[in-house]
Amino acid sequence: MAQSLANSVFEEDKQFIAPLYGKANIEFVRGEGSYLFDKNGKKYLDFVAGIAVNALGHQNAAIKKAVEEQMDSFFHISNLYPNFPQVNLAKALLAATGFDKAFFCNSGTEANEGCIKFARKYFDRKGEKNRQKIVTFINSFHGRTFAALSATGQPAIREGFGSMPGDFVHVPWNDVAALKAEVNNDTCAIMLESLAAEGGVMTVSDEMVAAINSLKKEFGCLVIVDEVQAGMGRLGTFLGLQKHGIDADLVSLAKALGGGLPLGAVLLRQKVADQLKAGDHGTTFGGNPVACAVGLAVVNQIAKPEFLANVEARSAQLKAGLEALPVGNVIAAARDEGMMVLSAKGNVLRLLPPLNVSAAECDEALAKLEKAFATATK
Numbered sequence: 001m002a003q004s005l006a007n008s009v010f011e012e013d014k015q016f017i018a019p020l021y022g023k024a025n026i027e028f029v030r031g032e033g034s035y036l037f038d039k040n041g042k043k044y045l046d047f048v049a050g051i052a053v054n055a056l057g058h059q060n061a062a063i064k065k066a067v068e069e070q071m072d073s074f075f076h077i078s079n080l081y082p083n084f085p086q087v088n089l090a091k092a093l094l095a096a097t098g099f100d101k102a103f104f105c106n107s108g109t110e111a112n113e114g115c116i117k118f119a120r121k122y123f124d125r126k127g128e129k130n131r132q133k134i135v136t137f138i139n140s141f142h143g144r145t146f147a148a149l150s151a152t153g154q155p156a157i158r159e160g161f162g163s164m165p166g167d168f169v170h171v172p173w174n175d176v177a178a179l180k181a182e183v184n185n186d187t188c189a190i191m192l193e194s195l196a197a198e199g200g201v202m203t204v205s206d207e208m209v210a211a212i213n214s215l216k217k218e219f220g221c222l223v224i225v226d227e228v229q230a231g232m233g234r235l236g237t238f239l240g241l242q243k244h245g246i247d248a249d250l251v252s253l254a255k256a257l258g259g260g261l262p263l264g265a266v267l268l269r270q271k272v273a274d275q276l277k278a279g280d281h282g283t284t285f286g287g288n289p290v291a292c293a294v295g296l297a298v299v300n301q302i303a304k305p306e307f308l309a310n311v312e313a314r315s316a317q318l319k320a321g322l323e324a325l326p327v328g329n330v331i332a333a334a335r336d337e338g339m340m341v342l343s344a345k346g347n348v349l350r351l352l353p354p355l356n357v358s359a360a361e362c363d364e365a366l367a368k369l370e371k372a373f374a375t376a377t378k
């Protein structure tokens with residue numbers, strides 16, 4: 001085995017881990033609620049939340065309890081056997097969203113692959129084999145496997161990987177005329193995020209929602225909504241599409257759903273599920289019982305009206321406070337102040353606090369950001 005010559009985790013990471021991320025030189029040793037602590041005892045307000053995963057913060061008691069209880073019965077039995085962790089989570093998700101069936105997988109990328117495959121299979125089984133085309137958006141992000149990458153409207157991240165699955169077209173976000181020009185009787189699906197997160201935190205316009213809903217009626221295509229980052233309460237409703245009134249047939253979920261364990265889901269309308277058969281798609285680990293038990297604890301929290309009301313209130317608090325701050329590149333300055341934040345699309349500051357963040361923590365965030373802005377723009 002290779003011997004480590006270095007002693008910081010940053011150096012060891014460089015030595016032993018494939019170089020696929022630009023990583024911060026920081027060693028976190030503990031998380032608690034909305035905070036992270038590094039090995040020097042420095043405390044950070046965590047407004048990255050594991051990239052929108054830790055919606056209930058670090059060390060959430062309900063999540064820990066769900067893990068412990070499920071570990072006492074079984075960790076994994078495979079998808080060959082029905083089990084209550086999956087069924088109970090499916091029931092909770094379907095009750096919160098009005099969808100009819102759930103499929104579980106391990107990640108957001110896989111959830112999107114599932115949506116794309118189910119949409120294509122739906123038309124294939126109906127005998128409409130011409131319906132292959134999937135219309136998505138420039139600057140969208142749907143994941144890193146081949147079909148999800150093909151759906152992703154960012155050519156730079158496809159570069160060097162050879163040919164991509166075909167029949168994906170990308171139109172500019174919120175460009176109704178461009179969307180209308182691409183949707184026709186050969187369209188399988190329109191696929192969009194309920195908020196273009198990686199693409200720069202861009203909300204979907206009312207005009208685009210109206211166009212999507214009417215194109216779906218006119219041409220009979222499906223609508224796939226990627227709720228991997230914006231779903232699970234982050235927009236103040238359980239799904240982002242509920243806030244905007246998007247009429248979806250398939251929804252992908254992941255990130256916050258597993259509370260920190262790898263878990264993704266596809267939610268389907270009955271008409272799509274009716275066209276699927278055993279063997280059409282599958283996964284060994286997807287819907288792992290421990291992950292699903294945690295998922296149920298997460299969904300039970302997020303679906304509560306008072307939880308979603310807190311998201312709305314904290315969002316309004318942060319928005320009002322941020323509007324009063326000067327803009328600049330503050331990520332490094334914020335870290336010096338003891339706060340983790342992310343960027344999107346280069347110059348957009350992305351705040352992904354735990355969804356149960358308190359008013360006092362938001363005040364603390366605004367004070368830290370004010371200092372970070374002052375330092376960064378000096």
Ligand SMILES: Cc1ncc(COP(=O)(O)O)c(C=O)c1O
Pocket residue numbers: 107108109110112141142143144193197198226227228229230254255
């Ligand atoms: C909207 C969206 N879809 C899909 C993905 C991919 O999810 P995962 O990294 O879990 O595969 C992401 C990840 O950032 C995302 O933000």
